[in-house]
Amino acid sequence: xxxxxxxxxxDINDSQSLFDFEKDIPSPKGHDLLVKINAVSVNPVDTSVxxxxxxxxxxxxxxxxxxxxxxxxxxxxxxxxxxxxxxxxAGSFKRPGSNxxxxxxxxxxxxxxxxxxxxxxxxxxxxxxxxxxxALFEQLSLPTTSSENKGKTxxxxxxxxxxxxxxxxxxxxxxxxxxxxxxRPESIKWVKEHxxxxxxxxxxxxxxxxxxxxxKYVDYILELKDIDSHWKEMCELIKPEGTIASIxxxxxxxxxxxxxxxxxxxxxxxxxxxxxxxxxxxQTQHTILDTIAQLLDEGKLKCTLTRSLSPLNxxxxxxxxxxxxxxxxxxKVAVSGWxx
Numbered sequence: 012x013x014x015x016x017x018x019x020x021x022d023i024n025d026s027q028s029l030f031d032f033e034k035d036i037p038s039p040k041g042h043d044l045l046v047k048i049n050a051v052s053v054n055p056v057d058t059s060v061x062x063x064x065x066x067x068x069x070x071x072x073x074x075x076x077x078x079x080x081x082x083x084x085x086x087x088x089x090x091x092x093x094x095x096x097x098x099x100x101a102g103s104f105k106r107p108g109s110n111x112x113x114x115x116x117x118x119x120x121x122x123x124x125x126x127x128x129x130x131x132x133x134x135x136x137x138x139x140x141x142x143x144x145x146a147l148f149e150q151l152s153l154p155t156t157s158s159e160n161k162g163k164t165x166x167x168x169x170x171x172x173x174x175x176x177x178x179x180x181x182x183x184x185x186x187x188x189x190x191x192x193x194x195r196p197e198s199i200k201w202v203k204e205h206x207x208x209x210x211x212x213x214x215x216x217x218x219x220x221x222x223x224x225x226x227k228y229v230d231y232i233l234e235l236k237d238i239d240s241h242w243k244e245m246c247e248l249i250k251p252e253g254t255i256a257s258i259x260x261x262x263x264x265x266x267x268x269x270x271x272x273x274x275x276x277x278x279x280x281x282x283x284x285x286x287x288x289x290x291x292x293x294q295t296q297h298t299i300l301d302t303i304a305q306l307l308d309e310g311k312l313k314c315t316l317t318r319s320l321s322p323l324n325x326x327x328x329x330x331x332x333x334x335x336x337x338x339x340x341x342x343k344v345a346v347s348g349w350x351x
Contacts, residue, residue: 012036013349014111015325016071020064023332028061029110031325032071036113043086043115046098050134050347051109051323052077052316053331054173061332075108076101077345078116079124079133089118091297097124099300101138103286110328112349119293120286122300125307128314131345135316136177138282139343140303141296142258143178146280147185150256151231157186164229166221166248167191169236170207171198171341174258176315178233179206184311190221190229201341205313213237217244228253239263249275256280317342322350 014034021028039045053075060074082096092098100121102109124133147153154160165182169175170191182189183206191207193199194214202210211220213236221229228250234241234257245255246269254276270277285293306312318334320327323346331344 012112014071014073015075015323015328016073016110017061018068018071019066020062023058023062023329023336026329029325029329029332030071034071034111037107037115039084039086039089039115041086041088042117042119044082044089044092044098044118044121045084046078046080046114046116047083048078048080048109048112048114048323048349050079050130050345051075051328052131052135052138052343052345053328053335054138054343055335056138058332058336062336073107073110075110076104077134077136077138078102078109078114079130080114083113085118091118092121092123098122099124099133099137099304101141101282101296104283105287117286117293118297120296120300122297122304125304127308131319131321131347132314132316134345134347135314135343136303136307137300139173139177139315140312141299142174142280142282143181144299144303145282146174146233146256146258147178147181150278150280151233151254153182153185153187153231155185157184160186162188163231164188164190164226165231165233166211166217166229166245167207167233167235168213168217168241168245169234170202170205170210172235173315173340173343175233175235176201176205176342177312178235180312182206182233183208184306187231190224190226192217192220195339198341205315213241217241218247221248230254232256234259238265242266243269246270246273246275249273251275254278315342316345318344320344320346321348322346323348324350 192213
């Protein structure tokens with residue numbers, strides 16, 4: 012099968028940062044699905060894993076954590092899918108990724124693909140949707156019904172990014188007043204189109220920005236970019252007994268004492284935890300993705316794809332990585348259709 016990988020952690024402008032190669036098609040066992048990949052999308056985690064590291068690998072590493080494809084074979088313990096099913100998923104951090112013609116993935120973290128979206132549109136949604144859904148409804152413990160969230164506010168920092176674009180929609184659908192941060196005219200327009208009632212500029216002091224809107228505190232905060240820069244602001248803005256969730260890595264220690272007087276809660280979201288540790292609730296990712304597919308098909312959730320590249324090869328995947336690394340990407344970029 013065709014595959015795309017790397018053996019050295021190089022700048023994306025280097026032709027060897029991602030290259031085409033061939034390898035054997037794997038065989039499914041247990042809960043595995045063998046999926047023929049039709050489209051993938053690129054996330055910040057892809058660029059981070061590709062670029063950060065040392066030394067030379069003996070065999071090419073295949074990354075990629077978003078895919079849409081067709082189930083070709085199933086393992087002996089599979090019960091949720093059958094050959095021919097169209098699926099989408101974000102995969103696992105411990106197994107070869109989706110940048111190959113065929114991939115093995117555990118059925119318990121796979122969803123039935125939305126019927127109304129193309130392959131590249133579908134591939135844009137799994138990782139960001141899982142992250143946003145888990146952050147909101149598991150880590151922040153948001154109620155899922157609008158009546159319970161009436162009058163509640165959430166601040167989403169970096170609302171125009173991949174996760175933010177889904178989180179603003181899910182939070183608005185759940186009845187919250189969404190305040191999303193965005194700094195450019197195009198990103199402000201984007202977040203308002205995706206569920207934000209108000210916007211604030213994360214390049215300015217967020218305490219001042221939010222309080223200009225008339226809110227002293229917010230009930231929830233979802234931090235999606237640069238926790239170090241915004242930590243003190245979040246601790247000031249969170250309401251007493253409120254909750255903050257973050258998906259970004261801190262470069263310096265977080266001072267949790269700042270939350271003590273408010274008895275506020277802080278929690279991490281890492282979408283890969285369930286598949287990495289095979290937690291007892293691992294199959295909730297299957298359920299979440301099926302829910303996301305239904306919301307997309309019903310028009311209650313908008314696809315966040317903004318850029319498509321084809322065919323699926325190393326050159327176009329390097330272009331996609333470069334777009335994500337620019338830091339100015341709104342929404343998602345997908346790459347689809349293997350060269351014949």
